[in-house]
Amino acid sequence: MARIGEAALLELAARALRGRRVSPEHAEAAARILVTGDLLGVHTHGVERVSSYADRVASGGINAGARINVERVAPALARVDGNNGIGPAVGMRALREAMAIARDQGVGVALARNSNHFGAVAPYSLIGAEAGFASVIGSNASTTIAPTGGREARVGNSPIAFCVPHPGARPFLLDMALSVVARAKIRAAARHGSAIPDTWATDRDGKATTDPKAALDGFLLPIGAHKGYGLALAVDLFAGLLSDAAYLTHARSWQEQPDEPSGLGHFFILIDAKRLGGEAWLAGRMTDFARILHDTPPADPSQPVRVPGEIELGNLELQRREGIEIEDAVLERLRALAR
Amino acid sequence: MARIGEAALLELAARALRGRRVSPEHAEAAARILVTGDLLGVHTHGVERVSSYADRVASGGINAGARINVERVAPALARVDGNNGIGPAVGMRALREAMAIARDQGVGVALARNSNHFGAVAPYSLIGAEAGFASVIGSNASTTIAPTGGREARVGNSPIAFCVPHPGARPFLLDMALSVVARAKIRAAARHGSAIPDTWATDRDGKATTDPKAALDGFLLPIGAHKGYGLALAVDLFAGLLSDAAYLTHARSWQEQPDEPSGLGHFFILIDAKRLGGEAWLAGRMTDFARILHDTPPADPSQPVRVPGEIELGNLELQRREGIEIEDAVLERLRALAR
Numbered sequence: 001m002a003r004i005g006e007a008a009l010l011e012l013a014a015r016a017l018r019g020r021r022v023s024p025e026h027a028e029a030a031a032r033i034l035v036t037g038d039l040l041g042v043h044t045h046g047v048e049r050v051s052s053y054a055d056r057v058a059s060g061g062i063n064a065g066a067r068i069n070v071e072r073v074a075p076a077l078a079r080v081d082g083n084n085g086i087g088p089a090v091g092m093r094a095l096r097e098a099m100a101i102a103r104d105q106g107v108g109v110a111l112a113r114n115s116n117h118f119g120a121v122a123p124y125s126l127i128g129a130e131a132g133f134a135s136v137i138g139s140n141a142s143t144t145i146a147p148t149g150g151r152e153a154r155v156g157n158s159p160i161a162f163c164v165p166h167p168g169a170r171p172f173l174l175d176m177a178l179s180v181v182a183r184a185k186i187r188a189a190a191r192h193g194s195a196i197p198d199t200w201a202t203d204r205d206g207k208a209t210t211d212p213k214a215a216l217d218g219f220l221l222p223i224g225a226h227k228g229y230g231l232a233l234a235v236d237l238f239a240g241l242l243s244d245a246a247y248l249t250h251a252r253s254w255q256e257q258p259d260e261p262s263g264l265g266h267f268f269i270l271i272d273a274k275r276l277g278g279e280a281w282l283a284g285r286m287t288d289f290a291r292i293l294h295d296t297p298p299a300d301p302s303q304p305v306r307v308p309g310e311i312e313l314g315n316l317e318l319q320r321r322e323g324i325e326i327e328d329a330v331l332e333r334l335r336a337l338a339r
Numbered sequence: 340m341a342r343i344g345e346a347a348l349l350e351l352a353a354r355a356l357r358g359r360r361v362s363p364e365h366a367e368a369a370a371r372i373l374v375t376g377d378l379l380g381v382h383t384h385g386v387e388r389v390s391s392y393a394d395r396v397a398s399g400g401i402n403a404g405a406r407i408n409v410e411r412v413a414p415a416l417a418r419v420d421g422n423n424g425i426g427p428a429v430g431m432r433a434l435r436e437a438m439a440i441a442r443d444q445g446v447g448v449a450l451a452r453n454s455n456h457f458g459a460v461a462p463y464s465l466i467g468a469e470a471g472f473a474s475v476i477g478s479n480a481s482t483t484i485a486p487t488g489g490r491e492a493r494v495g496n497s498p499i500a501f502c503v504p505h506p507g508a509r510p511f512l513l514d515m516a517l518s519v520v521a522r523a524k525i526r527a528a529a530r531h532g533s534a535i536p537d538t539w540a541t542d543r544d545g546k547a548t549t550d551p552k553a554a555l556d557g558f559l560l561p562i563g564a565h566k567g568y569g570l571a572l573a574v575d576l577f578a579g580l581l582s583d584a585a586y587l588t589h590a591r592s593w594q595e596q597p598d599e600p601s602g603l604g605h606f607f608i609l610i611d612a613k614r615l616g617g618e619a620w621l622a623g624r625m626t627d628f629a630r631i632l633h634d635t636p637p638a639d640p641s642q643p644v645r646v647p648g649e650i651e652l653g654n655l656e657l658q659r660r661e662g663i664e665i666e667d668a669v670l671e672r673l674r675a676l677a678r
Contacts, residue, residue, distance in 0.1 A: 073445060074445020074614045077610065105413055105444060107413070107416050111615070136475065147644045149639065151636050151638045154632060164576045178563075224519055224563055227515050228562060228563065230647040237503045237511060237628070238475075241624050241625070241628055242473060242615055248628060271581070275413045275416055276416075276418065276450070276583070285580050289587060292493055293493060298488055298489055305486045306488070
């Protein structure tokens with residue numbers, strides 16, 4: 001593992017994208033979102049993605065010279081057309097619009113279309129929280145999940161995040177996809193030859209399985225069976241259908257069709273918490289909220305109860321101080337791209 | 340089972356509450372929400388609740404003469420103080436405010452506090468959808484779930500609903516609480532002496548259990564373990580904390596402390612879908628969305644893939660035509676109250 005400072009990693013990532021003719025502003029947005037992913041310890045959504053973004057720009061899958069268009073369709077509601085630009089640039093433009101609206105109107109909603117993979121959701125949530133906004137933010141994704149009772153992938157494992165600011169302390173931050181586990185966990189079980197719980201995945205015929213190899217040929221299961229299936233659809237409806245983006249099987253996979261626009265959509269719902277009470281009011285309530293949870297008697301005394309986001313925000317604080325830990329190979333590839 | 344027409348059941352429920360000095364307007368709101376619960380087939384949140392609402396009014400737990408106050412804190416954001424009124428009256432007032440705001444601003448958010456059990460969420464979602472609004476609506480609830488890794492109930496099994504209108508057809512309607520199953524399912528397993536999956540509940544020490552009796556002494560598990568725990572907290576933050584209502588252990592149980600205000604909160608996020616495109620645009624996309632899901636090859640050919648809300652909306656259409664099926668005992672109690 002290598003360790004690198006935040007500013008240096010930001011510049012490397014941005015330079016790698018500028019070298020592919022991505023505009024400085026869009027490259028900087030993408031670097032900011034991906035480096036924040038690394039800071040949070042979510043390396044699957046960190047600068048490791050720069051090479052696939054750069055490849056897709058090179059092959060024309062992503063539009064390096066995208067002109068993002070914002071249309072205010074109502075005082076509190078905007079639509080953002082990403083013009084097939086790099087995902088985090090579209091996401092950041094939509095986030096900024098939703099924040100500006102929420103500052104004026106108390107609530108701001110931006111729905112983005114013609115976008116691509118936009119990184120993790122948490123970085124957007126954090127930028128919102130730092131400016132005093134509570135948020136619900138989500139994106140759709142190409143299909144990897146079968147509908148409950150089905151045996152064909154027709155739903156994306158769409159991420160959604162909820163965030164509430166905590167003035168002077170760590171916000172509440174829940175950023176999650178809707179499968180029980182990521183595919184990587186099933187791959188690990190297959191490597192170790194161990195069985196998996198029958199709630200993780202189905203085989204290719206849509207039947208629950210404990211065999212990791214059959215699961216890798218099949219489909220991830222959503223949390224709570226039909227409940228998680230419903231949630232994944234809800235995220236797709238707000239991020240994809242209402243935004244006029246692609247949805248369900250219309251969204252293209254960046255892995256299988258990298259040379260084509262993904263057509264993804266995102267939604268940003270921002271609420272200005274300052275309109276609801278002063279900073280002391282909010283800080284007092286958020287502190288009490290976390291205290292009630294932390295004070296819960298634990299089932300295992302060595303494992304205290306946590307509040308969502310604590311681990312990731314702890315990573316962020318540590319890595320801002322001591323540098324970001326990155327796999328050598330990822331850093332090498334990034335340096336090569338930036339040259 | 341008895342069968343009764345919608346209008347007759349509405350009048351019975353409203354009369355029962357008016358007889359406890361609940362204002363005609365509030366009694367009608369409560370009747371409308373609870374009867375819609377029955378129409379949808381969600382009888383646990385139907386007129387069966389009238390007797391507990393009436394008891395709580397009689398004992399002073401709910402304020403029969405509540406004056407609900409609405410404060411517009413920003414152009415698109417309202418706070419609603421329920422004055423400890425009957426829950427559905429507070430909920431309906433907040434819903435109407437959020438719809439009125441969304442009609443003007445494109446988006447409307449109402450946060451309600453000093454409320455009580457407000458019925459199922461789906462009836463509010465449906466009223467919004469009939470008027471052309473997509474919505475995210477939720478309520479907090481008194482604590483029945485232990486935080487992940489904890490062994491004390493500190494989180495409510497809070498319901499949340501997502502709804503998107505489908506002009507001329509059934510809306511998408513997902514209304515769910517965040518436990519894997521309702522306690523009633525565990526009670527049924529205990530009666531039959533059968534084991535339960537270890538993902539449903541923990542024993543009183545917070546350890547996952549397959550013994551339904553140990554589970555009934557313990558805690559319901561949320562969907563997706565820490566993910567559902569996080570979702571339950573997110574709903575409580577928007578419905579309870581940001582609204583200035585009670586949250587987590589501060590919310591009182593209507594069963595254990597019926598004579599005291601519950602202090603619950605609700606949130607209503609409404610988006611005017613008409614600002615995003617015409618009815619034909621939305622209907623075309625929603626029809627295509629449902630078709631993609633329905634056309635999924637099923638794992639079991641006798642069980643076609645469904646879209647959330649289909650069963651409940653089918654119940655509603657059937658029972659509007661043929662009358663509402665109600666347990667004799669529930670109807671008898673309601674008639675006695677209405678006398």
